Amino acid sequence: MRNLLFKISYHGGAYHGFQVQKNAVAVQQVLQDGIEKVFGRREDIIGCSRTDTGVHANAYYFNMHTDSAIPCSGAVRGLNTVLPEDIAILSCTEVAEDFHARYCVREKEYIYKIWNAAVRNPFWNGLAYWHRYPLDAEKMRRACIPFIGEHDFRGFCSKGSDVEDTIRRITEMDVERNGDLLVIRVRGDGFLYNMVRIIVGTLLYVEQGKISCADLPEIIASGDRRRAGKTAPACGLYLNQVFYE
Amino acid sequence: MRNLLFKISYHGGAYHGFQVQKNAVAVQQVLQDGIEKVFGRREDIIGCSRTDTGVHANAYYFNMHTDSAIPCSGAVRGLNTVLPEDIAILSCTEVAEDFHARYCVREKEYIYKIWNAAVRNPFWNGLAYWHRYPLDAEKMRRACIPFIGEHDFRGFCSKGSDVEDTIRRITEMDVERNGDLLVIRVRGDGFLYNMVRIIVGTLLYVEQGKISCADLPEIIASGDRRRAGKTAPACGLYLNQVFYE
Numbered sequence: 001m002r003n004l005l006f007k008i009s010y011h012g013g014a015y016h017g018f019q020v021q022k023n024a025v026a027v028q029q030v031l032q033d034g035i036e037k038v039f040g041r042r043e044d045i046i047g048c049s050r051t052d053t054g055v056h057a058n059a060y061y062f063n064m065h066t067d068s069a070i071p072c073s074g075a076v077r078g079l080n081t082v083l084p085e086d087i088a089i090l091s092c093t094e095v096a097e098d099f100h101a102r103y104c105v106r107e108k109e110y111i112y113k114i115w116n117a118a119v120r121n122p123f124w125n126g127l128a129y130w131h132r133y134p135l136d137a138e139k140m141r142r143a144c145i146p147f148i149g150e151h152d153f154r155g156f157c158s159k160g161s162d163v164e165d166t167i168r169r170i171t172e173m174d175v176e177r178n179g180d181l182l183v184i185r186v187r188g189d190g191f192l193y194n195m196v197r198i199i200v201g202t203l204l205y206v207e208q209g210k211i212s213c214a215d216l217p218e219i220i221a222s223g224d225r226r227r228a229g230k231t232a233p234a235c236g237l238y239l240n241q242v243f244y245e
Numbered sequence: 246m247r248n249l250l251f252k253i254s255y256h257g258g259a260y261h262g263f264q265v266q267k268n269a270v271a272v273q274q275v276l277q278d279g280i281e282k283v284f285g286r287r288e289d290i291i292g293c294s295r296t297d298t299g300v301h302a303n304a305y306y307f308n309m310h311t312d313s314a315i316p317c318s319g320a321v322r323g324l325n326t327v328l329p330e331d332i333a334i335l336s337c338t339e340v341a342e343d344f345h346a347r348y349c350v351r352e353k354e355y356i357y358k359i360w361n362a363a364v365r366n367p368f369w370n371g372l373a374y375w376h377r378y379p380l381d382a383e384k385m386r387r388a389c390i391p392f393i394g395e396h397d398f399r400g401f402c403s404k405g406s407d408v409e410d411t412i413r414r415i416t417e418m419d420v421e422r423n424g425d426l427l428v429i430r431v432r433g434d435g436f437l438y439n440m441v442r443i444i445v446g447t448l449l450y451v452e453q454g455k456i457s458c459a460d461l462p463e464i465i466a467s468g469d470r471r472r473a474g475k476t477a478p479a480c481g482l483y484l485n486q487v488f489y490e
Contacts, residue, residue, distance in 0.1 A: 011367040056368070076364075086367045119321075122256040122331045123301070127368060 004075065005063045005095045011086040012056045013126045013235070018047045027051075030087060031062070031079075038078035039068045048101040048242050049108065052194065054234035056127070058111075059090070061242050063101040107171060109187040109241040110196045112232065117180040128181065129236035135207055137177040140184070143206040144173040146216035147199060153192055155223040156202070158231060161193035166223075168192065175203070185240070194231050201229030249320065250308045250340045256331040257301045258371045258480070263292045272296075275332060276307070276324075283323035284313045293346040293487050294353065297439065299479035301372070303356075304335070306487050308346040352416060354432040354486040355441045357477065362425040373426065374481035380452055382422040385429070388451040389418040391461035392444060398437055400468040401447075403476060406438035411468075413437065420448070430485070439476050446474030 008031075016024035020032075028047060036042045048061040070078070072092040079089045113128035115121050120130045147170050154166035172187040184203065186196050202219075205211040211219065211229065219227045253276075261269035265277075273292060281287045293306040315323070317337040324334045358373035360366050365375045392415050399411035417432040429448065431441050447464075450456040456464065456474065464472045 009367055011370070080364060085365060085370045088364050088367050090364055119325060119333050119335055120330060122254055122333050123372060125256065125330045 001065050001067060001097065003063055003065050003095050003097050003099055004072065004092055005061060005099060005101065006075075006079075006092050007090040008057070008060050008062070009088050009090060010057050010060065011126075012051065012054050014086055016053045017055065018049065018051045018060070024053075027060075027087065028062075030084065034079050034082045035064070037082045038075065039066060039070060041068070046101045048105055049239060051239055052197075052234055052237075055237045055239065056235075057239040059241050060239055061101045061244075063095065063099060065097075104244050105190075105242055106245050107187055107189055107243040108191065108239065109172075109185065109243075110191070111238050111240045112184040112186075112196065112200045113236045113238070114182040114184070115180060116177075116182045121180070124181075126235050129233045131182075131204070135182055135204075137175050137182060139213075140175040140182075140203045140207050143203050143213045143216060144175060146213075146220060147186075148173055151220050152223060153195055153220070155220065155225050155228055156195045156198045157192035157225070158194035158198070163192060166192060168195070187241075197232045197234065197237060198225075198228050198230075200232040200236070203229070204232065205229035246310050246312060246342065248308055248310050248340050248342050248344055249317065249337055250306060250344065250346065251320075251324075251337050252335040253302070253305050253307070254333050254335060255302050255305065256371075257296065257299050259331055261298045262300065263294065263296045263305070269298075272305075272332065273307075275329065279324050279327045280309070282327045283320065284311060284315060286313070291346045293350055294484060295438075296484055297442075297479055297482075300482045300484070301480075302484040304486050305484055306346045306489075308340065308344060310342075349489050350435075350487055351490050352432055352434050352488040353436065353484065354417075354430065354488075355436070356483050356485045357429040357431075357441060357445045358481045358483070359427040359429070360425060361422075361427045366425070369426075371480050374478045376427075376449070380427055380449075382420050382427060384458075385420040385427075385448045385452050388448050388458045388461060389420060391458075391465060392431075393418055396465050397468060398440055398465070400465065400470050400473055401440045401443045402437035402470070403439035403443070408437060411437060413440070432486075442477045442479065442482060443470075443473050443475075445477040445481070448474070449477065450474035 015027045018027045020026050020028045043064050045062045045064045075092045076089045115124040115128040115130045116135050150169040152167050168190050170188040176183050206213050260272045263272045265271050265273045288309050290307045290309045320337045321334050360369040360373040360375045361380050395414040397412050413435045415433040421428050
């Protein structure tokens with residue numbers, strides 16, 4: 001049996017995340033509908049990550065076991081023809097039969113985009129979070145440091161997650177300004193439910209002086225969700241890269 | 246009476262151009278509805294340009310005569326509060342009473358964005374025209390040269406325009422590649438109906454060898470719409486800058 005690994009990108013605005021949901025359209029369901037059209041049968045697919053409602057992906061991976069002989073290039077072309085414009089199949093490669101798009105992930109990188117100008121930008125609607133007051137990128141960059149390394153991030157997790165092990169390692173984190181666009185980049189071995197968005201909200205609180213940068217190590221250690229910042233809006237978040245073993 | 250000049254930007258995807266139409270929503274109408282809410286009365290506004298259905302604006306200007314004493318900063322803030330997210334008021338300044346947003350235009354600059362990659366990009370949907378085959382930017386750049394200068398552009402104009410004088414001067418025109426994004430920039434003293442989009446379609450024909458670059462001067466001189474390229478899709482076109490006297 002073949003095991004195909006697909007790399008895709010999608011605009012998450014119209015979807016209730018990746019994973020199939022009752023009463024809501026998820027990316028997974030739209031992909032499986034497309035696969036049924038192209039492959040002539042419905043196949044199960046394994047996504048690399050749950051992503052929340054409205055979150056985007058520059059690079060998302062899923063794998064699929066199939067008996068079909070359709071060549072990879074034909075699968076890419078066929079799926080791009082039948083899928084809606086907000087999902088693009090970037091590539092398809094044949095991988096070892098035991099490759100698992102989720103379990104084999106070593107690290108993931110998210111980016112969070114903030115349109116930081118006094119006036120909103122009609123072209124960034126739904127693609128970045130608009131923050132109208134000037135943000136001090138250097139101050140936010142300093143506030144990244146306490147997050148880097150292995151921590152119990154249970155205070156940076158929304159309710160509704162059933163994960164028991166809340167220890168995660170953040171390997172890289174920084175903030176870059178490109179004109180009026182601020183990009184926060186977080187790379188790590190795994191992320192809890194809403195973790196990146198709560199970290200972004202906490203950086204914003206530090207920037208605004210609502211939280212002192214010096215208190216961050218203790219706030220992280222406390223595991224108390226109430227001491228972190230607000231959950232930043234979904235529209236600014238992108239799954240940007242996935243690193244496999 | 247005060248004369249206020251507004252600079253705005255808008256995502257044109259939801260609008261049938263700038264100018265008020267029967268049975269279709271235009272940017273002008275949405276602006277006048279917003280002005281009525283903020284100024285407490287309906288005012289006529291004068292736009293710098295008709296723009297086509299679906300065309301975007303990075304910078305568009307309109308002026309408005311009013312007796313209202315609302316300060317410019319308050320007008321900007323108030324309008325941005327009541328207008329939809331796909332329109333942004335960038336600035337408002339008081340100008341001489343005889344200033345006219347259309348008649349006082351000296352030059353305008355349009356840009357046309359092409360997403361040039363084998364696979365579509367979900368984040369450029371509606372914001373760039375997707376062309377899947379690799380485009381030779383240098384070849385397109387050479388094809389710009391015959392357009393520069395004063396010409397009778399009646400062959401680069403769609404039906405439905407009632408303009409009699411079809412002579413226009415293009416002062417600058419070039420093509421730049423930035424990764425998978427190709428940007429065509431055209432600056433001139435005025436543009437006929439669909440003129441930029443037909444010029445872009447003609448550059449694409451030259452790139453594909455359907456028109457020889459050497460024939461362009463004669464094709465322009467012929468005034469024959471059928472000898473030019475197709476009208477490129479509206480979603481790639483942006484009014485980018487307006488230069489006043």
